[in-house]
Amino acid sequence: MRTEAVDVAIVGGSLSGSATALLLLRGNPGLRVLVLEKSTAFSRRVGESTVEVSAYFLARVLGLTAFNNETQLSKQGMRFWFSRPGVEELVECSEIGGRYLTRIPAWQVDRSTLDEEVLTRARNAGATVLRGAKVRSVRLAAGGRQWLRVETDGESFNVEARWVVDASGFTTLLARQEGWLRSNREHPTTACWARWSGVTDLDGSDLTMRYPEWSQACCGIRATATNHLVGDGWWAWVIPLKGGETSVGVVFDQRRVRWPAGPEPLVHRLKSFLCAHPMGRALMQDAEPVAGDVHWRANLAYWSDRMAGDGFVLVGDAAGFIDPLYSPGMDWLSFTVSRAVDLILRSEAGEPVVPRVDRHNGDFTRSYRRWFDAVYRDKYSWLGDFELMQVGFRLDLGLYYIGVVSQPFQLGPKALQNPVFSLPASRIPQWIMRTYNRRLSRMADDRRRRGTFGRANARHRDLLMGFLPDRSSGPPLLRALARWLVLEVREGWRTWLPEPVRVGPVA
Ligand SMILES: Cc1cc2nc3c(=O)[nH]c(=O)nc-3n(C[C@H](O)[C@H](O)[C@H](O)COP(=O)(O)OP(=O)(O)OC[C@H]3O[C@@H](n4cnc5c(N)ncnc54)[C@H](O)[C@@H]3O)c2cc1C
Structure with missing residues (x-):
């Protein structure tokens, strides 16, 4: 040989x-x-x-800026759409996302x-x-x-x-x-996805004429963001690709979501799952799956x-x-x-x-x-609640900008040799993130017990001005921390004590 x-x-x-x-x-x-x-x-x-960070790597390290600009779509940040029982129309879904176009480059890539x-x-x-x-x-x-x-x-x-x-x-x-x-058994997630043609254009004239107020609330481009539909224990991505097709998939925590079983093909069950969400229905009503392009992957997390x-x-x-x-x-x-x-x-x-x-x-x-x-630990327990995500997403994003995105923009490509949270200086931000993520998860459980989970998931809109990888992000980040503290004083106190250990009856 x-x-x-x-x-x-x-x-x-x-x-x-x-x-x-x-x-x-x-x-x-x-x-x-x-x-x-x-x-x-x-x-x-x-x-x-x-x-x-990955956009920096593609653009400034691999040198793909011109290629990406010519062949891919410019990404307009992340948007989240919430719902609760009784919500029928997309305009009633609560929304978190940018008010304007983003200022740091990123792409939706095929x-x-x-x-x-x-x-x-x-x-x-x-x-x-x-x-x-x-x-x-x-x-x-x-x-x-x-x-x-x-x-x-x-x-x-x-x-x-x-x-x-x-x-x-x-x-x-x-x-x-x-x-x-x-x-990673502490994070049992599964994903199902496909690519589709005919997904509704969120910035098209149909929706603009039908819902002018909703349309005018955002001065950027909603359709080329990564739009996330969120529910209790799951979220879905809607990512447009150059050429008109769209990647749409669901990720769910197996401890919280029972995926619809049945004889129908997987792609039909995926569409039905998405269409149970009013924004999913609006986006997917005329969508057709690309033949042979539906996928399923269980237990996503490993190392x-x-x-x-x-x-x-x-x-x-x-x-x-x-x-x-x-x-x-x-x-x-x-x-x-x-x-x-x-x-x-x-x-x-x-x-x-x-x-x-x-x-x-x-x-x-x-x-x-x-x-x-x-x-990510236990994130899926609270990402379906608008009010908790308002706090958590702002903190996650602000700290990502200040702690991670700022590094290559200040130090150049060599900053990418130090992975997130590997340096001693990251101990305190890591502790802060871990703490509020745990706290939001406890508050979500408490909301579920009290029947208030997702109470603001309809008719609320939180349009952010965005963060930048410099000191200007300090004040909005402090405001986000203050929101968290207010939430703690209003309702978090209910879960400040450790959960009592439940002892079952002796058989
Ligand atoms: C549901 C889901 C959604 C995601 N969404 C995003 C997202 O939006 N943004 C993001 O940044 N990341 C996302 N990711 C992660 C992203 O897909 C990966 O991080 C990325 O594709 C990894 O690229 P890679 O080159 O390491 O591996 P891959 O893209 O998997 O490439 C591996 C390559 O190795 C080849 N190969 C495998 N075995 C052999 C062999 N024995 N011999 C020769 N060749 C071999 C394969 O053919 C393939 O070309 C997502 C992941 C999942 C599961």
Whole structure:
């Protein structure tokens, strides 16, 4: 069997793999980089909404501003639509979102075209790209040469490399093979999604004429935001794509939502689920699913116990995934890729690897745990309540801007080598986020007990002026903290004491 020798072999040529290849070759054009991608052409995939950090990475690090402006849609922030029993019309749904257009760039991306472009750029930079090449297994040797067994149409061969980059996404090739894969059982979420044609245009003339007051309330563009429908224990994304089709999917907490069972095809059940929400009904009434493009994925959250070693490194989804709410997937991708590239380039320059690998594992494991704990743990218990989200979303967004988005804009791309919550300075913001997220969850449970959950989910509108990655975000963030404190004084006191431990009857 033939063997190919390279410096770096990358498993997976989608965004994380191709970005790693491109940046490695930019840092050291002499490297022999081989990208092995099992698909022969990319299809659409989730990961369609960028946020400010991933948009920075795409634009300023990978250099895709012009490409994105020409081929993708400019994203207009996030909007949330709430409902409660008795609400029939979309205009009655309570709304949280921006009043104007956003000021920091982000895009709604069709990943089939984006990933193809980045892979082409990697090839043009000097990478060898093999399509239809599936990596069957990897033999790791710390500090030595790594061996990969590859299959293409009708041929098997070996690849010998100093470094293996696992960019295999949800397949998590190395983590599965080595037994490092951990399912995040504290966060049992499932997603179902499809792409659709004929989704209603929220800024079209029909709705403008029918609901002029509602239309005029927002001076920006609602339709190119990531619109979220929210309910108790679930949310749905509505992401428009260039060319007129729309990605729409639901994510739910399996502890709170029973997904409709039945003989109907999955895509029909998805549509019925969405249409139970008045905004979902308005958006989806004439929508038709794109044939063969409906998907289901259970237990979304997982991580790898090891993220790097002397000879391998995991990037993007191959290293872990938390939750799609707020679209952090490509932020994580930006951090893991930036740091992996630095690790390999330094190793190739002769710097000691082992201490960096130890730091790498520590930083990313800490980042994953703290990120999950601060932002996502039990989030689905309160995101369906307008008043709690008014407070929580403002705080989440304000702290993201001040603590995370500000970093690359102030320090440049090297800031992306420090994943969220990995630095000591992030301890206090992480504690604040963890605390208000826990408190909002307790208040949501208390509201449910008292029958007041979602009481402001109709006929309320909260249109934000937005945050910026500088000091100007300080006053609105302080106001958001003050809102939280007011909420605590008004109703939070009911849950200040720890919940009593319930002892069941002895059988
Ligand atoms: C429901 C849902 C919604 C999401 N929404 C968003 C969002 O709006 N915004 C956001 O930023 N993120 C989102 N994400 C996360 C986002 O999809 C991922 O973070 C991102 O796509 C990861 O890219 P990747 O390149 O690491 O992996 P992938 O895009 O999964 O690519 C992996 C590649 O590896 C290849 N491959 C796999 N195994 C092998 C093998 N053995 N040999 C060769 N090639 C192989 C595959 O063919 C594929 O091309 C979402 C995730 C989910 C589950």
